[in-house]
Amino acid sequence: MHSDHDARIFKVLAGVLGKSAAEVAQLAASQESAGGDAQFWDSLQHINIILGLEAEFRVQFELMVAIDLKTIPRIRAQLASMLG
Amino acid sequence: MMPDIFSELDADGSINGYQRAANRIAENPAGLSPIRLRLLSAFVIHPHLPTLIVESARMGMAAQCDVGPFNVILQELIDPASATVTGNYDAVLILRPLRDASPSLASGFLSLTPEAVTEQIEAAVRELESALRRFRELCASVVIVHNFSLPRFPLLGLLEGSAEESQSVAIRRLNAGLNRRLRAIPDVYVLDFDRVCAQVGYAQCQDDKSWYMARAPLSPLLMPELARAQATLLHAVRGRTRKCLVLDLDNTLWGGVIGEDGLSGIALGHGGRGLVFREFQEAVLELFHRGVLLAIASKNNAADALAVLREHPDMLLRESHFAAMRINWHPKPDNLAELAAELNIGLDSLVFFDDSPQERAQMRAACPEVLTPELPRDPMGYATILRRLGVFDKLSLTREDRLRGEIYQQQNQRALLRDSAGSLEDFYRGLEMRATIRPVDGLSLPRAFDLIHKTNQFNLTTRRHDEQTLRAFLESESTGFFVLRVVDKFGDNGLVGVAIVRLHDGDAELDSLLMSCRVIGRTLETAFLSHLVSWATSRGATRMVAEWIPTAKNQPVARFLPDHGFEPMVELPEKNRWQLDLTQSGISWPDYIERG
Numbered sequence: 001m002h003s004d005h006d007a008r009i010f011k012v013l014a015g016v017l018g019k020s021a022a023e024v025a026q027l028a029a030s031q032e033s034a035g036g037d038a039q040f041w042d043s044l045q046h047i048n049i050i051l052g053l054e055a056e057f058r059v060q061f062e063l064m065v066a067i068d069l070k071t072i073p074r075i076r077a078q079l080a081s082m083l084g
Numbered sequence: 085m086m087p088d089i090f091s092e093l094d095a096d097g098s099i100n101g102y103q104r105a106a107n108r109i110a111e112n113p114a115g116l117s118p119i120r121l122r123l124l125s126a127f128v129i130h131p132h133l134p135t136l137i138v139e140s141a142r143m144g145m146a147a148q149c150d151v152g153p154f155n156v157i158l159q160e161l162i163d164p165a166s167a168t169v170t171g172n173y174d175a176v177l178i179l180r181p182l183r184d185a186s187p188s189l190a191s192g193f194l195s196l197t198p199e200a201v202t203e204q205i206e207a208a209v210r211e212l213e214s215a216l217r218r219f220r221e222l223c224a225s226v227v228i229v230h231n232f233s234l235p236r237f238p239l240l241g242l243l244e245g246s247a248e249e250s251q252s253v254a255i256r257r258l259n260a261g262l263n264r265r266l267r268a269i270p271d272v273y274v275l276d277f278d279r280v281c282a283q284v285g286y287a288q289c290q291d292d293k294s295w296y297m298a299r300a301p302l303s304p305l306l307m308p309e310l311a312r313a314q315a316t317l318l319h320a321v322r323g324r325t326r327k328c329l330v331l332d333l334d335n336t337l338w339g340g341v342i343g344e345d346g347l348s349g350i351a352l353g354h355g356g357r358g359l360v361f362r363e364f365q366e367a368v369l370e371l372f373h374r375g376v377l378l379a380i381a382s383k384n385n386a387a388d389a390l391a392v393l394r395e396h397p398d399m400l401l402r403e404s405h406f407a408a409m410r411i412n413w414h415p416k417p418d419n420l421a422e423l424a425a426e427l428n429i430g431l432d433s434l435v436f437f438d439d440s441p442q443e444r445a446q447m448r449a450a451c452p453e454v455l456t457p458e459l460p461r462d463p464m465g466y467a468t469i470l471r472r473l474g475v476f477d478k479l480s481l482t483r484e485d486r487l488r489g490e491i492y493q494q495q496n497q498r499a500l501l502r503d504s505a506g507s508l509e510d511f512y513r514g515l516e517m518r519a520t521i522r523p524v525d526g527l528s529l530p531r532a533f534d535l536i537h538k539t540n541q542f543n544l545t546t547r548r549h550d551e552q553t554l555r556a557f558l559e560s561e562s563t564g565f566f567v568l569r570v571v572d573k574f575g576d577n578g579l580v581g582v583a584i585v586r587l588h589d590g591d592a593e594l595d596s597l598l599m600s601c602r603v604i605g606r607t608l609e610t611a612f613l614s615h616l617v618s619w620a621t622s623r624g625a626t627r628m629v630a631e632w633i634p635t636a637k638n639q640p641v642a643r644f645l646p647d648h649g650f651e652p653m654v655e656l657p658e659k660n661r662w663q664l665d666l667t668q669s670g671i672s673w674p675d676y677i678e679r680g
Contacts, residue, residue, distance in 0.1 A: 012100070015100050015103065015104060016100060016103070018107070043297065043298045044128070044130045044131060044298060044300070046297065046298070047131060047293075047294045047297055047298045047300060048099065048100060048103065048131065050293065050297070051098070051099055051100065051294070051304065052098070052099075052100045055098050055100070061293075063292075063293055063296055063297070066293060066297060067297055
């Protein structure tokens with residue numbers, strides 16, 4: 001797991017969700033321990049998160065992948081698999 | 085604060101960048117005028133709101149956006165209890181894709197006969213038209229209807245451009261129908277959404293991912309461009325249109341410094357760098373022909389600068405295009421204040437265009453009311469910035485607008501005559517004025533509306549009646565609604581005055597009396613009032629009642645009523661209610677003004 005990726009992911013989420021990076025990090029930790037796929041944000045925030053991540057990491061998610069990126073653990077895993 | 089937000093954003097430009105900028109604007113909307121918007125759309129529009137907030141702020145407005153319930157546009161318009169009707173919004177924006185307004189034109193087009201196409205177009209126009217007419221009866225909010233964009237993928241492929249009947253042809257007819265039929269409804273405006281899409285590129289207007297994930301089709305490329313068009317229209321609807329462009333000369337109208345490079349050394353012409361400045365002048369000239377006043381504020385020796393205006397073969401702008409000039413070494417904020425005073429307009433009507441970052445910074449600090457756009461270092465971008473500024477855009481273009489530049493030139497000659505004339509009465513007589521006063525009709529209504537909404541100084545009551553009210557005055561037997569046209573030896577000043585008199589119980593109430601500042605100080609107001617008094621008397625009125633409602637700008641009419649023999653109606657002078665007994669006194673028409 002790249003901590004450099006984490007910082008950039010948290011920055012994008014913080015911007016969209018209107019939270020601090022520390023709050024997003026907490027959210028990430030609680031989602032890691034809880035597991036599951038409960039989505040924390042609404043569908044519009046989801047779109048903005050996807051667009052933000054695509055711009056930040058210069059990647060394109062396929063539609064089905066994008067729909068599935070509902071939690072921070074999944075975002076981490078997906079970016080790790082795309083970027084190494 | 086605002087310019088920082090915009091320059092950061094312009095460097096970033098991402099949708100999330102817009103969100104951050106919109107948050108900062110919402111936190112501190114100081115200096116912006118609030119405007120409440122209701123968006124009705126047949127798709128998810130929320131991602132667009134940050135761009136709309138940002139582009140509105142760029143034009144001086146703090147947009148508060150509410151989104152109506154998804155996909156019930158017509159119901160929201162015609163239901164007297166809907167939040168759209170009862171919400172008292174400044175403007176309602178309607179965005180309907182074709183598949184919502186006319187499913188058969190959108191997806192069943194190729195199976196329609198030509199007759200059926202015509203029927204479908206008529207049905208789509210009529211449906212919206214009748215909903216909007218109903219809405220107009222219910223509520224006064226301005227409505228902005230977005231027209232339909234041409235298809236991203238032409239149904240006939242190669243043939244789409246040449247076939248006599250095609251979906252593209254049908255959409256153009258539909259848009260023309262909307263234009264024609266909706267224009268007739270007061271305070272309803274059509275935004276050319278198709279033009280915005282063409283500007284961005286039809287292929288780039290929809291974001292597939294956001295459409296499939298959230299039913300939000302507008303692409304990140306389209307949203308800022310659309311928001312800019314919407315903000316420009318809202319700016320014009322609110323009557324914030326700026327009136328005068330003040331230009332620097334060196335490195336703005338031409339390349340180089342005339343005082344150093346000389347007439348043959350400056351860059352201006354048909355080649356290379358000179359073409360950049362020539363085409364910038366073309367953009368300026370376009371504004372001149374749309375009725376925008378031009379002025380100069382330049383630090384130069386006047387003789388050097390005037391030589392370019394008079395003698396340089398490649399200048400498109402000549403001395404005669406400028407309504408006023410300040411070519412001297414004084415601070416530019418002082419010069420702009422003087423220009424505004426000379427042209428009888430406020431600083432908030434000026435736009436200042438100067439290549440020097442120092443001059444721009446000084447102007448923003450000293451005169452925040454003046455709009456001072458940020459310019460790129462490369463003058464190649466000047467014409468584009470000027471053409472995209474939007475703050476000169478108006479909702480209609482009248483004959484007076486097209487001729488305004490000329491009218492101000494004649495004005496300069498009139499001022500010369502005043503300097504040489506003897507007595508004031510000789511001066512008036514020498515002007516050979518002819519005043520024509522007529523009831524307002526359909527043709528003169530747009531100009532009357534224009535005057536009612538922009539005249540600040542010679543305006544007794546500054547009542548900004550909306551178009552609907554004015555149309556009611558036209559119909560009313562008991563209301564006199566007049567326009568004044570003035571012609572003099574220098575030319576036709578056009579329609580320059582409006583008056584509204586309402587009769588009730590033997591009284592004639594002077595609801596409104598206003599005149600363009602171009603014709604103030606020539607006793608035309610006395611002639612106008614004389615006409616109103618005769619009209620009221622002929623309709624049986626025995627008393628004229630009037631009031632002066634003071635504003636920040638209408639001091640020029642403070643003494644108008646007592647100077648014409650009106651008596652205070654109550655002892656308290658601050659009430660400003662005045663009366664003229666029509667059985668005892670009239671107002672005589674000045675004999676040096678010919679009746680037209």
